Amino acid sequence: MYRVAQSVAFLAGTYLLLNDRPLLGLLLLFSVFGSWFFDRFANRVVKGSGRNLSAQSSDFHEKCFVADLHADVCLWRRDHMKRNKRGHVDLPRLIEGNVSLQFVTIPTKLVLTRRLPRFFFPDLFFWTAIMSLQRPRTWFFASARAELQLERVNAWIKNSRGSLKMIKNANDLQGLSQNQNTDGQNIGIMLGLEGAHILSGRFNVSWLIEQGIRVVGITHFNDTRFGDSAHGWRRSGLTSVGHDLVKDLDDRGIIIDLAHCSEQLINDVLAMHKEGDLSRPPIVSHTGIKGEHNHRRNISDEQAIAVARAGGLIGVTFFRPALPCNSVSAVGEVVLYLIGILNEAGLEGVRHVAFGSDFDGAVRTVIDSSGWPQITEMLLESDISEEDVQFLMGENVRRFFVEHLPKFAIT
Numbered sequence: 362m363y364r365v366a367q368s369v370a371f372l373a374g375t376y377l378l379l380n381d382r383p384l385l386g387l388l389l390l391f392s393v394f395g396s397w398f399f400d401r402f403a404n405r406v407v408k409g410s411g412r413n414l415s416a417q418s419s420d421f422h423e424k425c426f427v428a429d430l431h432a433d434v435c436l437w438r439r440d441h442m443k444r445n446k447r448g449h450v451d452l453p454r455l456i457e458g459n460v461s462l463q464f465v466t467i468p469t470k471l472v473l474t475r476r477l478p479r480f481f482f483p484d485l486f487f488w489t490a491i492m493s494l495q496r497p498r499t500w501f502f503a504s505a506r507a508e509l510q511l512e513r514v515n516a517w518i519k520n521s522r523g524s525l526k527m528i529k530n531a532n533d534l535q536g537l538s539q540n541q542n543t544d545g546q547n548i549g550i551m552l553g554l555e556g557a558h559i560l561s562g563r564f565n566v567s568w569l570i571e572q573g574i575r576v577v578g579i580t581h582f583n584d585t586r587f588g589d590s591a592h593g594w595r596r597s598g599l600t601s602v603g604h605d606l607v608k609d610l611d612d613r614g615i616i617i618d619l620a621h622c623s624e625q626l627i628n629d630v631l632a633m634h635k636e637g638d639l640s641r642p643p644i645v646s647h648t649g650i651k652g653e654h655n656h657r658r659n660i661s662d663e664q665a666i667a668v669a670r671a672g673g674l675i676g677v678t679f680f681r682p683a684l685p686c687n688s689v690s691a692v693g694e695v696v697l698y699l700i701g702i703l704n705e706a707g708l709e710g711v712r713h714v715a716f717g718s719d720f721d722g723a724v725r726t727v728i729d730s731s732g733w734p735q736i737t738e739m740l741l742e743s744d745i746s747e748e749d750v751q752f753l754m755g756e757n758v759r760r761f762f763v764e765h766l767p768k769f770a771i772t
């Protein structure tokens with residue numbers, strides 16, 4: 362279907378270009394390569410960030426359970442079974458990076474409220490859906506975009522013939538851990554939703570559970586009826602509908618992700634947890650920390666401490682402006698800073714820090730998914746003990762989800 366749309370766009374574009382409609386013609390011709398173009402230029406890796414690993418680091422990395430809390434892998438039209446020259450994640454690169462558990466997170470709306478004037482139709486996924494010749498429903502409906510990404514991830518898992526396995530409950534994760542030790546190629550995929558925009562009508566919490574989604578971010582780049590975003594206009598917290606949604610998600614076994622949420626919303630969810638309204642701690646899947654780099658998408662030091670105190674996890678991300686600069690060593694600085702402030706607050710800091718790369722999230726990252734051994738080596742060089750490096754690389758994520766996901770299938 363895509364090939365047919367590409368051919369029609371190519372022929373129509375050429376015809377219009379040659380017949381006094383150059384702008385429309387160029388626009389159609391651009392759409393022939395739109396998908397490739399967005400992926401190629403949005404998802405880059407910092408040049409020269411690779412390093413020659415020591416044999417000792419490589420051997421140690423092979424023994425690590427590596428987990429990534431956040432990547433928008435299936436937002437892009439890409440053959441994820443082969444090694445691509447563009448983007449950050451595909452099966453060969455996951456194997457090369459010795460990744461054990463990869464979150465595939467589903468973003469459905471990208472409204473850059475502060476950057477674009479309000480009269481402009483500001484949902485960037487509207488434009489990318491058209492220019493990538495996606496099916497028309499995805500031009501307008503966030504739910505259709507979620508369905509498309511779910512189709513892609515399910516096809517990827519099916520085509521992998523057992524290399525990838527969907528993780529839906531604690532038992533699946535424990536099974537994965539055991540297999541990982543024996544064959545090293547059984548990679549777990551967990552699903553997250555980035556922003557709760559689609560929740561309406563038949564796209565309800567039961568639908569999320571059916572699809573296998575086990576982590577839900579309440580907001581993304583814009584304020585919603587559930588609550589406010591760190592990037593939005595209102596800067597308030599959870600609405601009463603949002604309060605009910607958070608409670609419902611928690612009751613049904615889904616973990617709340619506070620990435621991209623406004624300060625007030627983060628405080629509101631933490632207050633719910635403190636008052637005993639929530640049984641599962643929240644995570645912040647991909648973030649930096651304001652004490653290291655004061656940016657609106659990062660959480661404050663106090664909030665990091667509060668998330669850890671609730672038993673939650675903080676996923677350090679791999680790109681600037683969340684990081685103070687775009688380098689592997691900057692990731693290390695943020696990790697050490699976080700552990701330091703959590704320790705000072707009387708917590709065991711190293712048990713609450715993890716990684717959420719934001720691979721394929723239209724960002725320029727310090728590595729791609731084949732580059733995880735570089736993170737391991739950087740941590741080993743930072744005087745962190747081998748046991749603690751294993752916690753940071755993924756054991757913390759494994760422990761957290763084994764403890765907080767329901768044991769068996771949830772309904």
Ligand SMILES: [Zn+2]
Pocket residue numbers: 555620621647719722
């Ligand atoms: Zn994000």
